Amino acid sequence: MARLVFTQQLRRFTEAPEIDTPAPTLRAGLEDAFARNARLRGYILDEQGHLRKNVAVFIDGRRIRDHVSLDDPLAPGSLVHVLQALSGG
Template sequence: MPRIVFTQQLRRFTEVPEIDSGAGVLRAALEDAFNANPRLRGYILDEQGHLRQHVAVFVDGRRVHDRLSLADPLSAESTVHVLQALSGG
């Protein structure tokens, strides 16, 4: 089963459980995490359901580039890392 892991930065704001999901695409796996903790949704997605600007998601070590549909495929062995992106100079 794909595993979703949230970084420690998000723990300052809400509970961030690691989730095993049977989902085949990223959006469905994130929904499983939101079902476990509904407060996560507001930290990860904006009002249109798109990935927030300050959030980065990696599937099997590759950064997700489609921040709108979140349709990246997941395999049974996939690991999804969700973290706050750093910005600035």
């Protein structure tokens, strides 16, 4: 199973559990997390269901490039980090 980890920045706003999921894609894995906490969806996805600009996702240490389809494959044992990208100075 893949493991989704939500960083401390997101946990400030809502419960963001670490979850293990058998999901084959990133989107399906995120849907598993949203099923556990519906409020989390609004912090991760915009109104069109795309990854928000201020959210970064890494699968096994590599940043995803497609913020629209989120169809990146998850392998058994994949580690997914979901975090808010920081900006400003």
